[in-house]
Amino acid sequence: MYFDMDDKQLYIETYGCQMNVNDSERIVSMLADVGYQSTTTLKAADLILLNTCSVRGGAEEKVYRRLSNLGALKKKNKRLIIGVGGCVAQQEGQELLNKFPWLDLVFGTHNLHLLTKMVQGAENGEQRCETAFIDNGQRLDLFPPVKGNIRLSSFVTVMQGCDNYCSFCIVPYVRGREISRRSAEILAEVRQLADSGVKEVVLLGQNVNSYGLKTGSEPTFAELIRLVADIDGIRRIRFYTSHPKDISRELIACYSDIPKLCGQIHLPAQSGSDAVLARMNRGYDRTGYLGLIQELKSARPGIAISSDMIVGFPGETEDDFEQTLSLMERVRYMDVFSFAYSPRPGTRAAELGEELGREQKQIRLERLQNLQRRITLELGQSYLGTVQSVMVEGEGKRPGQISGKADSGRFINFLGDKNLIGSFVQVRVIAAYQNSLLGEML
Numbered sequence: 001m002y003f004d005m006d007d008k009q010l011y012i013e014t015y016g017c018q019m020n021v022n023d024s025e026r027i028v029s030m031l032a033d034v035g036y037q038s039t040t041t042l043k044a045a046d047l048i049l050l051n052t053c054s055v056r057g058g059a060e061e062k063v064y065r066r067l068s069n070l071g072a073l074k075k076k077n078k079r080l081i082i083g084v085g086g087c088v089a090q091q092e093g094q095e096l097l098n099k100f101p102w103l104d105l106v107f108g109t110h111n112l113h114l115l116t117k118m119v120q121g122a123e124n125g126e127q128r129c130e131t132a133f134i135d136n137g138q139r140l141d142l143f144p145p146v147k148g149n150i151r152l153s154s155f156v157t158v159m160q161g162c163d164n165y166c167s168f169c170i171v172p173y174v175r176g177r178e179i180s181r182r183s184a185e186i187l188a189e190v191r192q193l194a195d196s197g198v199k200e201v202v203l204l205g206q207n208v209n210s211y212g213l214k215t216g217s218e219p220t221f222a223e224l225i226r227l228v229a230d231i232d233g234i235r236r237i238r239f240y241t242s243h244p245k246d247i248s249r250e251l252i253a254c255y256s257d258i259p260k261l262c263g264q265i266h267l268p269a270q271s272g273s274d275a276v277l278a279r280m281n282r283g284y285d286r287t288g289y290l291g292l293i294q295e296l297k298s299a300r301p302g303i304a305i306s307s308d309m310i311v312g313f314p315g316e317t318e319d320d321f322e323q324t325l326s327l328m329e330r331v332r333y334m335d336v337f338s339f340a341y342s343p344r345p346g347t348r349a350a351e352l353g354e355e356l357g358r359e360q361k362q363i364r365l366e367r368l369q370n371l372q373r374r375i376t377l378e379l380g381q382s383y384l385g386t387v388q389s390v391m392v393e394g395e396g397k398r399p400g401q402i403s404g405k406a407d408s409g410r411f412i413n414f415l416g417d418k419n420l421i422g423s424f425v426q427v428r429v430i431a432a433y434q435n436s437l438l439g440e441m442l
């Protein structure tokens with residue numbers, strides 16, 4: 001592609017979850033329309049945007065440290081525009097401009113559609129902060145489309161926000177109430193992605209299971225999956241994230257009868273202890289959760305299950321923690337994303353105040369992670385000798401290798417020609433490592 005010499009350069013840094021990654025893709029598309037091309041070189045940038053996360057204190061502190069460093073660049077180049085979006089922007093708003101008066105833009109999680117105008121204003125020296133939540137009636141504006149995305153696998157946001165109010169979580173406060181995108185819009189985006197060569201879509205939302213339920217006029221999430229599966233060219237469907245309380249029988253049934261739906265589900269348990277789950281306001285207990293796991297395993301034998309776990313939630317005893325470990329042994333997760341509890345301002349858990357010390361949380365985290373490493377490796381080894389269908393996505397780890405995901409989401413590296421990128425091949429697994437498998441193409 002040819003770009004004008006006066007094309008402006010956008011450097012964007014993304015923190016946090018896949019929703020933020022997808023928002024950043026939207027930002028890149030929108031700003032391309034007003035002459036900004038993406039760069040990976042900070043020093044070349046005319047516009048620097050941080051798309052931030054505040055789900056844990058550590059993530060938020062990272063953003064403040066980064067902003068302190070960027071201040072020096074701004075001093076050297078007064079024309080440089082610097083903006084902050086995402087969850088920290090939503091949470092702090094004007095306060096960010098008070099702390100970093102040289103910042104040009106602060107845009108909240110519902111304000112992406114204003115960004116182009118805000119950047120154009122900043123080019124003329126205007127400083128602006130927009131963090132108002134939009135009500136459901138205007139939900140169209142929340143999802144400016146991603147354009148020009150021709151990767152093999154693409155995120156598609158189906159809903160945003162959350163009404164669950166888990167007691168530890170800041171998401172409902174910074175992402176707002178649950179808003180479902182119109183199915184017609186989602187399906188049009190998936191069709192357009194399929195036409196441009198995308199073969200796998202990953203449907204995104206903080207709680208995809210409640211997609212459509214509050215609109216009264218949209219399909220359920222399970223129906224949406226069926227509609228996406230009907231689109232020619234789409235060969236694989238995955239989704240994140242599913243709340244155990246809201247998973248429907250109808251969705252579980254999709255695993256029995258929709259082959260395009262990959263044999264993988266992220267179903268965060270957060271804890272294996274009923275007492276902790278109740279204090280977390282999760283709305284399910286250990287027995288109910290294990291029942292769902294059983295149903296999923298029956299609907300799709302061999303399904304790869306992953307989870308999020310929090311250690312050191314206020315009041316978590318050694319016995320509670322051991323119940324989390326025993327849940328992990330029972331379920332045998334493919335992956336667990338584990339976090340030390342971090343109190344977030346304004347959440348109910350932040351008022352419980354019975355936190356474990358940092359060191360104790362760290363010890364529990366390490367015990368949990370050691371256990372999971374063992375389970376992940378054992379599950380990887382259970383694939384030895386099996387033949388997996390792999391969507392080849394790029395070059396592999398070693399020279400001459402190519403790689404891609406199996407249906408379970410696990411990465412497989414194997415020797416093969418780069419021309420195969422974009423196609424599906426059959427691969428026999430010959431070795432299992434912590435984070436990937438090694439295979440040979442048939």
Ligand code: SAM
Pocket residue numbers: 017055056168169170171206207241242243268270308309310339340341342343344
């Ligand atoms: N909606 C998803 C769900 O309910 O499973 C979770 C979204 S949240 C952005 C991702 C993960 O961050 C959570 O599943 C939880 O494990 C973790 N998390 C959220 N708040 C946290 C906190 N205050 N301290 C530690 N981990 C936290």
Ligand code: SF4
Pocket residue numbers: 162163164165166169170171172206207243
């Ligand atoms: Fe946070 Fe719970 Fe909503 Fe997930 S379901 S985003 S953990 S409040």
